[in-house]
Amino acid sequence: MNGNAISPTRKEDYAEWYQQVIRAADLAENSPVRGCMVIKPWGYAIWEQMQAVLDRMIKATGHSNAYFPLFIPKSFLEREAAHVEGFAKECAVVTHSQLVADGQGGLKVASPLEEELIVRPTSETIIGESFSRWIHSYRDLPLLINQWANVVRWEMRTRLFLRTSEFLWQEGHTAHETPEEAREETIRMLEVYQDFAENYMAMPIFCGKKSERERFPGADETLSIEAIMQDGKALQAGTSHFLGQNFSRACNIRFVDRNGQLSYAWTTSWGVSTRLMGALIMAHSDDNGLVLPPRLAPYQIVILPILRANVDPEPVLSYVRALQFRLSGQSFHGQPLRVHVDHRDRRGGEKAWEWIKKGVPMRVEIGLREVENGEACVGLRNCEKKQMFGCEELVAHAAQILEEIQLDLYGTALQFRRKKTHRIRSYKEFEEFFRSDSGFAVTYFSPNGDIEEKIQASLGVTLRCMPLDNGDDRGPCFYDPQRSGEGAIWARAY
Amino acid sequence: MNGNAISPTRKEDYAEWYQQVIRAADLAENSPVRGCMVIKPWGYAIWEQMQAVLDRMIKATGHSNAYFPLFIPKSFLEREAAHVEGFAKECAVVTHSQLVADGQGGLKVASPLEEELIVRPTSETIIGESFSRWIHSYRDLPLLINQWANVVRWEMRTRLFLRTSEFLWQEGHTAHETPEEAREETIRMLEVYQDFAENYMAMPIFCGKKSERERFPGADETLSIEAIMQDGKALQAGTSHFLGQNFSRACNIRFVDRNGQLSYAWTTSWGVSTRLMGALIMAHSDDNGLVLPPRLAPYQIVILPILRANVDPEPVLSYVRALQFRLSGQSFHGQPLRVHVDHRDRRGGEKAWEWIKKGVPMRVEIGLREVENGEACVGLRNCEKKQMFGCEELVAHAAQILEEIQLDLYGTALQFRRKKTHRIRSYKEFEEFFRSDSGFAVTYFSPNGDIEEKIQASLGVTLRCMPLDNGDDRGPCFYDPQRSGEGAIWARAY
Numbered sequence: 001m002n003g004n005a006i007s008p009t010r011k012e013d014y015a016e017w018y019q020q021v022i023r024a025a026d027l028a029e030n031s032p033v034r035g036c037m038v039i040k041p042w043g044y045a046i047w048e049q050m051q052a053v054l055d056r057m058i059k060a061t062g063h064s065n066a067y068f069p070l071f072i073p074k075s076f077l078e079r080e081a082a083h084v085e086g087f088a089k090e091c092a093v094v095t096h097s098q099l100v101a102d103g104q105g106g107l108k109v110a111s112p113l114e115e116e117l118i119v120r121p122t123s124e125t126i127i128g129e130s131f132s133r134w135i136h137s138y139r140d141l142p143l144l145i146n147q148w149a150n151v152v153r154w155e156m157r158t159r160l161f162l163r164t165s166e167f168l169w170q171e172g173h174t175a176h177e178t179p180e181e182a183r184e185e186t187i188r189m190l191e192v193y194q195d196f197a198e199n200y201m202a203m204p205i206f207c208g209k210k211s212e213r214e215r216f217p218g219a220d221e222t223l224s225i226e227a228i229m230q231d232g233k234a235l236q237a238g239t240s241h242f243l244g245q246n247f248s249r250a251c252n253i254r255f256v257d258r259n260g261q262l263s264y265a266w267t268t269s270w271g272v273s274t275r276l277m278g279a280l281i282m283a284h285s286d287d288n289g290l291v292l293p294p295r296l297a298p299y300q301i302v303i304l305p306i307l308r309a310n311v312d313p314e315p316v317l318s319y320v321r322a323l324q325f326r327l328s329g330q331s332f333h334g335q336p337l338r339v340h341v342d343h344r345d346r347r348g349g350e351k352a353w354e355w356i357k358k359g360v361p362m363r364v365e366i367g368l369r370e371v372e373n374g375e376a377c378v379g380l381r382n383c384e385k386k387q388m389f390g391c392e393e394l395v396a397h398a399a400q401i402l403e404e405i406q407l408d409l410y411g412t413a414l415q416f417r418r419k420k421t422h423r424i425r426s427y428k429e430f431e432e433f434f435r436s437d438s439g440f441a442v443t444y445f446s447p448n449g450d451i452e453e454k455i456q457a458s459l460g461v462t463l464r465c466m467p468l469d470n471g472d473d474r475g476p477c478f479y480d481p482q483r484s485g486e487g488a489i490w491a492r493a494y
Numbered sequence: 495m496n497g498n499a500i501s502p503t504r505k506e507d508y509a510e511w512y513q514q515v516i517r518a519a520d521l522a523e524n525s526p527v528r529g530c531m532v533i534k535p536w537g538y539a540i541w542e543q544m545q546a547v548l549d550r551m552i553k554a555t556g557h558s559n560a561y562f563p564l565f566i567p568k569s570f571l572e573r574e575a576a577h578v579e580g581f582a583k584e585c586a587v588v589t590h591s592q593l594v595a596d597g598q599g600g601l602k603v604a605s606p607l608e609e610e611l612i613v614r615p616t617s618e619t620i621i622g623e624s625f626s627r628w629i630h631s632y633r634d635l636p637l638l639i640n641q642w643a644n645v646v647r648w649e650m651r652t653r654l655f656l657r658t659s660e661f662l663w664q665e666g667h668t669a670h671e672t673p674e675e676a677r678e679e680t681i682r683m684l685e686v687y688q689d690f691a692e693n694y695m696a697m698p699i700f701c702g703k704k705s706e707r708e709r710f711p712g713a714d715e716t717l718s719i720e721a722i723m724q725d726g727k728a729l730q731a732g733t734s735h736f737l738g739q740n741f742s743r744a745c746n747i748r749f750v751d752r753n754g755q756l757s758y759a760w761t762t763s764w765g766v767s768t769r770l771m772g773a774l775i776m777a778h779s780d781d782n783g784l785v786l787p788p789r790l791a792p793y794q795i796v797i798l799p800i801l802r803a804n805v806d807p808e809p810v811l812s813y814v815r816a817l818q819f820r821l822s823g824q825s826f827h828g829q830p831l832r833v834h835v836d837h838r839d840r841r842g843g844e845k846a847w848e849w850i851k852k853g854v855p856m857r858v859e860i861g862l863r864e865v866e867n868g869e870a871c872v873g874l875r876n877c878e879k880k881q882m883f884g885c886e887e888l889v890a891h892a893a894q895i896l897e898e899i900q901l902d903l904y905g906t907a908l909q910f911r912r913k914k915t916h917r918i919r920s921y922k923e924f925e926e927f928f929r930s931d932s933g934f935a936v937t938y939f940s941p942n943g944d945i946e947e948k949i950q951a952s953l954g955v956t957l958r959c960m961p962l963d964n965g966d967d968r969g970p971c972f973y974d975p976q977r978s979g980e981g982a983i984w985a986r987a988y
Contacts, residue, residue: 029624031562031563031620031623031624032567032570032623033563033565033566033567033611033620036563036564036565037563038560038561038562038563038624039560039561040560041558041559041560041639043560044558044559044560044561045558045559047561048559064535064538064539065535065538065539065542066532066533066534066535066537066538067532067533067538067541067662068525068532069525069527069530069531069532069660070530070613070644070646070660071527071530071586071660072527073526073527074593074601076526077593077601078600078601084593084601088592088593088594088601089592089593089594090591090592091591091592091593092565092588092591092611093588093589093590093591093592093593093603094586094587094588094589094613095587095588095589095590095603096586096587096589097584097585097586097587097648098582098583098584098585098587098648099568099571099578099582099583099585099587099610099612100582100583106572107568107571107572107578107582109587109589109610116593116603117527117586118593119564119588119613126525126527129525129526130523130525130532145535149644150564150643150644152564154591154592166563166564166565168561
């Protein structure tokens with residue numbers, strides 16, 4: 001195959017390139033149910049890697065998994081005004097519990113429900129109901145719960161992984177004695193997401209708080225991690241919400257405090273979703289397809305036995321078995337290397353290209369020549385030059401090579417973000433930048449929702465976040481220099 | 495605490511005892527959404543253990559996980575006549591995609607969907623639609639897919655874990671070139687369930703095929719594993735269906751076969767659900783609460799430091815830390831022992847009873863006396879006598895002791911099943927047995943749905959399965975001795 005595996009290239013048509021990378025790697029597809037996707041085996045295997053890591057991190061910070069109902073009674077959603085405002089307009093409503101023959105060979109709905117049920121768009125209200133029964137005293141706090149679940153938001157325009165009507169996610173829900181403790185929790189979980197994004201997804205991110213306009217419906221404060229994609233657009237990859245007492249009042253989550261008084265708890269929620277798959281794809285992939293960071297690759301190494309017609313395959317196959325066994329015995333970040341042998345009866349070149357498009361970090365081709373020389377022909381996904389390794393050498397260094405790929409992906413992404421991040425002092429500069437380019441604009445800004453709205457309307461640019469680590473660094477607002485502004489990062493966003 | 499932790503006892507009121515075991519172990523509770531349960535952290539942790547083992551087994555037999563939409567268009571359900579008959583009467587129907595203000599401070603439904611959507615009660619039709627696009631040639635077969643998901647069946651009478659409107663499960667869906675291969679798959683997965691039930695859940699089961707009357711709607715043949723509960727009732731713990739070409743015709747799953755002809759694929763489906771939690775609870779628990787088989791216990795060992803007021807806790811705590819470290823270093827069936835230290839500030843007796851009720855196989859109490867003597871005071875859940883162990887001795891033997899508990903639970907359950915299983919030759923004997931007792935009746939039976947219906951109506955007893963391993967063993971039908979019957983096992987069932 002000459003040229004690139006993916007057509008169009010990123011430069012030619014970024015949005016279409018994204019779809020084609022997904023198709024070439026066989027990650028997911030649209031389903032006949034409007035806005036709902038099918039996650040195919042290779043896509044789901046990557047999601048399982050993400051889940052496993054995140055689940056370990058969430059448990060290590062003291063949270064327990066549990067499971068709450070898929071359905072939320074309409075009256076529950078109505079309890080928190082901002083919340084219902086945010087979600088009522090795009091939700092799946094269950095109204096009946098039966099289908100019966102319509103007399104014309106088809107089916108019609110029957111048995112209307114007494115109260116309509118909403119398929120959860122998020123679970124604050126239904127989990128809050130449980131919390132109100134579980135929490136009695138300050139001794140029951142903090143209550144630290146996480147749920148892995150599917151949720152539904154009836155999106156009008158959908159794109160695989162980035163915005164789908166049904167998606168998979170984890171949603172953490174916690175209740176605390178004091179606002180300080182709840183705020184700490186909100187930051188702790190944002191840091192977990194940051195750790196995951198940077199050290200597993202190899203994706204540099206900005207951490208910050210959202211403006212009032214961009215907050216989660218019902219939250220007092222929303223924190224987010226924001227990544228940059230290769231087209232210079234931002235992608236919100238995870239959020240963590242300080243909910244104050246809004247939901248504890250709405251759901252009646254009260255406890256007897258240390259002074260014997262009945263108080264409302266302080267709650268948080270935080271989540272990441274299959275949207276991370278979209279971020280992962282767009283952060284690293286190239287015009288040959290998906291590029292996976294080794295720490296999240298379902299297979300870190302694929303071995304391709306190269307067999308010739310009418311030649312005894314056994315020498316190659318036994319060499320491959322031994323190599324797989326020895327490589328699988330190597331440890332990478334405390335876990336055995338995941339090594340797959342592709343035994344399918346297809347041409348070697350075809351198989352190699354398939355694994356390139358699927359983003360596997362390391363391919364190892366073994367033919368008779370390699371067997372005779374005790375060698376292995378290695379192709380690395382992040383630099384498409386093949387290299388010959390001695391077999392012993394490869395076994396000894398495979399984990400280190402993968403670690404270098406992991407760091408290289410992060411380094412390249414960080415370099416790209418630096419190139420696309422500009423300090424901007426005035427609105428004139430801001431306009432010029434976004435009219436001709438894309439990326440992150442770092443400004444001082446005096447928070448004002450009306451101005452945010454104007455900027456979005458004219459340039460399609462939104463306030464991504466106000467960095468948490470800015471301390472007391474302030475300067476004249478880029479929009480209105482008479483006012484004092486705090487750090488604010490802007491971009492066009494997914 | 496004197497007497498039993500659970501009231502009523504099994505003898506006094508089995509059904510209520512079951513609810514109380516769940517409550518005492520804090521496994522799950524009813525939610526305000528009719529028929530939907532909340533799975534609480536300890537219950538979910540057990541389910542996670544089950545999932546991890548089953549997922550490994552399902553992958554080891556060549557299946558890949560994937561994810562398909564929650565919603566099924568009404569027209570898809572209509573494609574398979576028996577299937578729609580089986581599920582249409584109890585399903586959650588989504589009819590609208592918006593809630594809007596009703597002008598009276600509440601919300602009303604808006605934006606009716608063009609086509610109603612059913613929340614999946616099972617996914618044959620929606621997964622079949624994907625299969626029809628994925629499969630082109632015999633080279634694409636077998637296609638071996640599994641999904642972990644939530645499903646909804648609008649049950650009228652619900653019981654925690656055993657029968658809930660929403661439940662969690664895995665559903666395998668496979669397509670094959672030949673009926674023989676599909677039948678082999680059906681049996682292979684039943685054997686996986688058997689292995690899991692016997693060797694992990696410590697629960698002996700009968701494997702067999704269902705009568706026509708008890709088949710999955712749309713299947714040509716349904717196999718099941720049937721366990722016995724302590725009240726002598728049977729519980730269907732897993733099913734595996736040979737679907738013939740019914741769904742491939744309904745969903746148009748066709749492929750070009752080896753002769754170049756277009757053929758319909760042969761499909762299977764198979765699943766186990768959170769119902770297994772109900773089976774696990776009822777198989778082993780006693781009047782002190784839950785009893786967990788060590789291989790599925792979230793914690794296999796809980797260490798309880800016994801501290802005294804106004805005495806330096808450090809000697810006990812450092813001894814406990816060392817013991818936890820060393821026990822966690824021991825391997826049980828290839829995995830590190832799961833050892834938890836309960837540091838909560840509560841009375842020792844209270845904490846010990848909590849872990850008894852939660853079913854933890856081994857408790858280890860460490861106070862100053864144990865520290866001084868280099869000992870550990872061990873309580874095993876399956877025999878409530880405390881034993882003193884030397885600390886070294888405990889570390890060296892802990893895994894073996896847990897293995898003995900695992901085998902003891904299986905042995906006890908098997909003994910119980912033997913006691914409750916009777917060979918029955920005539921309907922008179924059959925009636926006498928079920929009028930005065932409960933358990934499994936092993937008969938010869940000439941398959942006949944009308945007779946099954948009569949027997950169910952008069953005695954509440956159903957044909958559980960026709961054992962697979964019976965070979966050619968036949969005898970006179972117990973109901974109509976003029977006819978020749980095959981082996982058939984009957985019981986009252988959950």
